[in-house]
Amino acid sequence: MAQATVTRRVEKLNNASSARVVEPDQDLPGKLGDGQLLPDEILLPTVGIDDGILSPEQTVTLSRQALASITTAGLQFEAILIAGFGLQIAGAPDYTDPRVTYLxxxxxxxxxxxxxxxxxLAQLEPPAPNPIDNWLVDNVANTVIHQIVHNPALLYTMVIAGEEIPDLLQKRAADHPDTDPFVRAVNRxxxxxxxxxxxxxxxxxxxxWERASVIDKSLVRFLAPTFIREMYENLIHAGVFGAVGLPAVTAWRAARNHPGRVQVRLDATRPVLNALIDAGVLERGKVPTAWRGLCAVDPDGHPVTR
Ligand SMILES: [Fe+2]
Ligand SMILES: [Fe+2]
Known part of the structure; x- marks a missing residue:
């Protein structure tokens, strides 16, 4: 797409954002209900437990802890995005560019x-801690965040992934009549x-991508799929399973391979891969192994049956 066309389209997005400012404190004043917040159909394939071992009370707790975990991950992700975009603005050559306005x-x-x-989050019970958290995991996470914030191609790739994956989950929750009404309104x-x-x-x-460094491009090609996979798997972290009396890490690992949960990952990440192919970042016929593993696709980017 020519630069002038992009500029025109970004201007349209600026107009759309200016025309409809939603202030959630005024426009979404609701509250969460007291019971199960996400329906079984949404929760079970996501969590990976469908053999009836949880009592109704445990399922309620699981749904509330899962929502707390997802919401916390959302807050962290948006903070990283804001940090990355802030740095982009700081280094922008022209502050009158509509791209800066859109940021x-x-x-x-x-x-x-x-x-x-x-x-x-404040309306939910205190979130269970993630038992996997320790200084080493924290250090690795901080290094990854540093790379995301400082490498624009990786940042935009993670932004697409961080918006596509919750979008699918939120769509499924928003469309389901048994989802808590406030959760539905927030998702919409x-x-x-x-x-x-x-x-x-x-x-x-x-x-x-055109301006990206060799390191930035390599991060997108080879490491982004791992970052995306862990982002997805940690939307509902191990502590959520521990909160209902399951062996936290074992249950979390089992959930990663649960067919329903794997299917959601493929449905959510294939659009990310397609966006990268459409942008000329990755090429059909040469889709890197890491991306093929994340999305279960062949070198052309087409789904393979497992
Ligand atoms: Fe957001
Ligand atoms: Fe966003």
């Missing part, structure tokens, strides 16, 4: 989402604004 719109929208997420509002963010990230990726 500011997006950061503004994310801060409103994050305030809503924090309000929702969030998806509506994230649709613009996704459009922007997809539009920007070819420009960003």
């Amino acid at each position: 500011l719109h997006e950061m503004g929208e994310e801060t409103r989402h994050s305030r809503l997420f924090a309000r929702m 509002y969030h998806r509506q604004e994230e649709a613009r963010h996704l459009a922007f990230a997809r539009m920007m990726l070819p420009e960003v």
Whole structure:
């Protein structure tokens, strides 16, 4: 896409963001209910337990802890995005570029989402700690975050993944009548604004890729799939399973390979791969092994049956 066309489309996104500012404290004043917040159909394939070993009370706890874990991950992800975009603005050659204006719109929208997420989190029971957290995991996570924030092509790749994956989960939850009404309202509002963010990230990726360093490009080709996989698997971390009396790490590992949960991963990550192919980042016929593993596709990027 020519630069002038991108500029025009970004201007349209700026107009859309200006025209409809949602302030969640005023526009979404609701509260979470007291019972199960996510229905079995959404929760079980996500969690990987469908053999009836949990009592109804445990399922309620599981749904609430799962929502707390997902919401915490959402807050962390939006904070990383804001950090990365902030650095992009700091280094931008022209502050009058509509792309900079859009980054500011997006950061503004994310801060409103994050305030809503924090309000929702405050209504839940204290989240169970993740038993996998230790100084080594923390150090690795900090190194990964540093790379994401400082490498623009990796940043935009993670933004696309971090918006596509929750989008699918939120769509399924929002469409389900048994999802808590407030969770449904939050999901609908969030998806509506994230649709613009996704459009922007997809539009920007070819420009960003053209200017990306060799290291940045290598991170996207070879390491991004691992980062995306762990982001997905940790939306519901091991502590959530421990909170209902299951062996936390064993249950979490089993959930990673549960067919329902694997299918959600493939459905959520294949659009990310396709976005990278469309942007000219990856090429059909030469899709790197790491991406093929994440999305279960052949070297052309087409789904393989397992
Ligand atoms: Fe958001
Ligand atoms: Fe977003």
